[in-house]
Amino acid sequence: MSGLPVTAIATPRRGxxxxxxxxxxxxxxxxxxxxxKCLLCWLYCPEGAVVRHEDNSVEIDYDYCKGxxxxxxxxxxxxxxxxAERE
Amino acid sequence: xxxxxELTREExxxxxxSSCPGxxxxxxxxMLGKALEGKFVLVVPASCTTVIQGIYPAxxxxxxxxxxxxxxxxxxxxxxxxxxxxxxxxxxxVVWAGDGGTADIGLQALSGAAERNEDIxxxxxxxxxxxxxxxxRSGATPYGAWTTTTPLGKREHKKDVPMIxxxxxxxxxxxxxxxxxxxxxxKVRKAASKSGFRYIHLHAPCPVGWRxxxxxxxxxxxxxxxxxxxxxxxxxxxxxxxxxxxxxLLDPSKRKPIEEYLRAQGRFSHLDERDVEELKRYVEARxxxxxxLLEERGGCLR
Amino acid sequence: MSRLVISGNEAVAxxxxxxxxxxxxxxxxxxxxxxxxxxxxxxxxxxLRAEFIRVESEHxxxxxxxxxxxxxxxxxxxxxxxxxxxxxxxxxWAGGARLPxxxxxxxxxxxxxWSIWCDHNDALSQRDSGWVQLWAESVQEVLDMTIQAxxxxxxxxxxxxVMVCLDGFILSHAYEPADIPEQSAVDSFxxxxxxxxYWLDPSKPAAYxxxxxxxxxxxxxxxxxxxxxxxxxxxxxxxxxxxxxxxxxxxGLVDxxxxxxAEVAILLCGAWAGDAxxxxxxxxxxxxxxxxxxxxxxRPFPTEDLRAVVEGMDALAxxxxxxxxxxxxxxxxxxxxxxxxxxxRVYVKGFIAGLGGRDVxxxxxxxxxxxxLEGFRRGEPGEVxxxxxxxxxxxxH
Ligand SMILES: Cc1ncc(C[n+]2csc(CCOP(=O)(O)OP(=O)(O)O)c2C)c(N)n1
Ligand code: SF4
Ligand code: SF4
Ligand code: SF4
Ligand SMILES: [Mg+2]
Numbered sequence: 001m002s003g004l005p006v007t008a009i010a011t012p013r014r015g016x017x018x019x020x021x022x023x024x025x026x027x028x029x030x031x032x033x034x035x036x037k038c039l040l041c042w043l044y045c046p047e048g049a050v051v052r053h054e055d056n057s058v059e060i061d062y063d064y065c066k067g068x069x070x071x072x073x074x075x076x077x078x079x080x081x082x083x084a085e086r087e
Numbered sequence: 088x089x090x091x092x093e094l095t096r097e098e099x100x101x102x103x104x105s106s107c108p109g110x111x112x113x114x115x116x117x118m119l120g121k122a123l124e125g126k127f128v129l130v131v132p133a134s135c136t137t138v139i140q141g142i143y144p145a146x147x148x149x150x151x152x153x154x155x156x157x158x159x160x161x162x163x164x165x166x167x168x169x170x171x172x173x174x175x176x177x178x179x180x181v182v183w184a185g186d187g188g189t190a191d192i193g194l195q196a197l198s199g200a201a202e203r204n205e206d207i208x209x210x211x212x213x214x215x216x217x218x219x220x221x222x223x224r225s226g227a228t229p230y231g232a233w234t235t236t237t238p239l240g241k242r243e244h245k246k247d248v249p250m251i252x253x254x255x256x257x258x259x260x261x262x263x264x265x266x267x268x269x270x271x272x273x274k275v276r277k278a279a280s281k282s283g284f285r286y287i288h289l290h291a292p293c294p295v296g297w298r299x300x301x302x303x304x305x306x307x308x309x310x311x312x313x314x315x316x317x318x319x320x321x322x323x324x325x326x327x328x329x330x331x332x333x334x335x336l337l338d339p340s341k342r343k344p345i346e347e348y349l350r351a352q353g354r355f356s357h358l359d360e361r362d363v364e365e366l367k368r369y370v371e372a373r374x375x376x377x378x379x380l381l382e383e384r385g386g387c388l389r
Numbered sequence: 390m391s392r393l394v395i396s397g398n399e400a401v402a403x404x405x406x407x408x409x410x411x412x413x414x415x416x417x418x419x420x421x422x423x424x425x426x427x428x429x430x431x432x433x434x435x436x437l438r439a440e441f442i443r444v445e446s447e448h449x450x451x452x453x454x455x456x457x458x459x460x461x462x463x464x465x466x467x468x469x470x471x472x473x474x475x476x477x478x479x480x481x482w483a484g485g486a487r488l489p490x491x492x493x494x495x496x497x498x499x500x501x502x503w504s505i506w507c508d509h510n511d512a513l514s515q516r517d518s519g520w521v522q523l524w525a526e527s528v529q530e531v532l533d534m535t536i537q538a539x540x541x542x543x544x545x546x547x548x549x550x551v552m553v554c555l556d557g558f559i560l561s562h563a564y565e566p567a568d569i570p571e572q573s574a575v576d577s578f579x580x581x582x583x584x585x586x587y588w589l590d591p592s593k594p595a596a597y598x599x600x601x602x603x604x605x606x607x608x609x610x611x612x613x614x615x616x617x618x619x620x621x622x623x624x625x626x627x628x629x630x631x632x633x634x635x636x637x638x639x640x641g642l643v644d645x646x647x648x649x650x651a652e653v654a655i656l657l658c659g660a661w662a663g664d665a666x667x668x669x670x671x672x673x674x675x676x677x678x679x680x681x682x683x684x685x686x687x688r689p690f691p692t693e694d695l696r697a698v699v700e701g702m703d704a705l706a707x708x709x710x711x712x713x714x715x716x717x718x719x720x721x722x723x724x725x726x727x728x729x730x731x732x733x734r735v736y737v738k739g740f741i742a743g744l745g746g747r748d749v750x751x752x753x754x755x756x757x758x759x760x761x762l763e764g765f766r767r768g769e770p771g772e773v774x775x776x777x778x779x780x781x782x783x784x785x786h
Contacts, residue, residue, distance in 0.1 A: 004608050006487040008143040010596040015103030016145035039091045043268055044305050046114035048102040068108035069302030128591050146596035151589050153459050154598040156478050159452035166453030169412045169440035170460025178591040199445030
């Protein structure tokens, strides 16, 4: 016996595809001094990689952020800049 | 009106999944999870969403999800609904299918379920091609768009699936766009509050297949609406009304030129003037029809 | 218990009702239609508390059964021929998803040319789908088998879908007296459906039937293979338990008729076993020690039971009501493969007969037995012979 269930039944897990942050070629960086806590970056991040804190301040989870840059593109006050990912 | 702040902080489609950077399907699934706060079950046919789930034994889905064959989502959902009803469970059954699984191979099952007024919510995320198999045209691909099976651009216009579904006389049909998540959330919630067959067609610009940078997913989605290429509306009990941004766009002067939308995407880069004119003619005609419907019949389709 | 004269199709419907099926999704096709019409009537009259989904195709019928079974319900459908081929993608899905659905397949030839009459190519085309395939001979057996099918399917050692195959018209439309078991007896034999341990519980997030990479796919398939092996034992146990309840047993995987001292036997599946048995009675009166081996299951294929049954026989006539162009027939090749490792290999000759409802009489079976014995005595290769072909085989070369 293989010890597997009868059919492929997968269970929820963060990082089901691994640490997708490793895919990133560009990194979004938040300038918290400019941030107005509008939460648009959190809303629009396809990955759910923008962490929204209790006080609606935001932070990027670089373990999973794929660096698509949508957050930077949508930030109304340009508080997010995209920089090249270093080695 | 839903506001960003009142959306739950819980994630029901977990980060670290296999979607491409800038994926509209992943964004849509995140919003769907938040709209219903995880209290639903999903049925997913073959599509990018099969792959986005990743590989056994892990999944990003925090809601129960039944994967099913390409053409089968509406009927599998009908069966699942029946079983849950027997078990006394009222939890919404939601289909999440691509445009290929909806407009093409799944259309028969969709039509059957709509005609039977099955108590399910069917959401089509429309990335306007078979993206999972590598960008082939679907019935929902717009005129002129490059795909790998229309290398010179598609010669036919987009199949109007929401109106086809509406013609079944179902209680709720809506269009939405991933560029307007709150509008989408509101429509999902409204749909979930109703019973019978409900349909939402979610426009979902795909950076890979439409040839634009992944940072532009939302921007391209917004341009689709602002240029009038994609129209936001809902049809409740046979009465159509424009919603969100589209409400102000009946006046053609309020719409951005469609060139702005076309230029943002590589898939339209080969279009000549006549192609652009043809697309304009098509878009204008659709708006004229809507205007007539709204002004002469109060949006009443039946 | 009551005794009624009913048709094969009515027997299926009654079996479904007695099994307290919860979800039925079906689409009409001759000669199956009467089954779902009858079930619809039971549901409308409130005699069966089930959800009846009047789907728009067979593909959707099986998809709906899959959804229903995944949601923990006891699900049933019925089809034939083109309908079965049309749902084939979902037939394989149900097998791979390990959902204990039961389906009646009223066997009918495949088009073109159009034919509504019986042969077995439809059901046998699905033989690698991971479905248990059972074959009935009589109306009574159809009824009993339908109820038994749920027990086999839902057994935790099996958890596979089950097809109950009955011959189109020959059985589906034949009226025979049948003992109808009491509901209470069936309830004790087949308890109320508990959802399989892996049902899609809305309170337990999980994704069903996801992608399995090459490092696990094979193990899932192996589990299915093992479950099918388990089904061999479970089918027999269920047959024995049914016998204790009703006094009727059909012999598990193979039904042997006058095989004990037989030197030659006819091997087949389906309702025409009755004609073969009649032929055997005539042959026996003439001193030919003949018997009938009727496969009640083609999946799992009863390899071991078959070897035991034919041990000591000289020759076997495998009569196929199906065709595998280029092989040329299905049971023939499967039987030969199953018997290859026997200590003393029995001579196996193949026959193709009854395609598209062509009549096959006891006289034909007598000729089949003689032809087999002749081939055995002459030491000819046991190749396949067509029965009742206009102008004979050469006439068509
Ligand atoms: C019956 C069948 N035919 C073809 C395929 C191959 N296939 C898998 S997904 C897909 C395209 C899906 O397109 P769509 O529904 O638009 O979803 P997307 O991938 O764009 O998200 C195709 C053709 C299949 N899985 N099943
Ligand atoms: S770059 Fe993309 S993935 Fe990363 S936080 Fe921004 S929106 Fe999310
Ligand atoms: S979008 Fe910009 S301003 Fe708004 S929360 Fe994010 S970083 Fe702050
Ligand atoms: S191809 Fe498009 S829709 Fe598919 S996963 Fe990638 S970004 Fe998402
Ligand atoms: Mg698509």
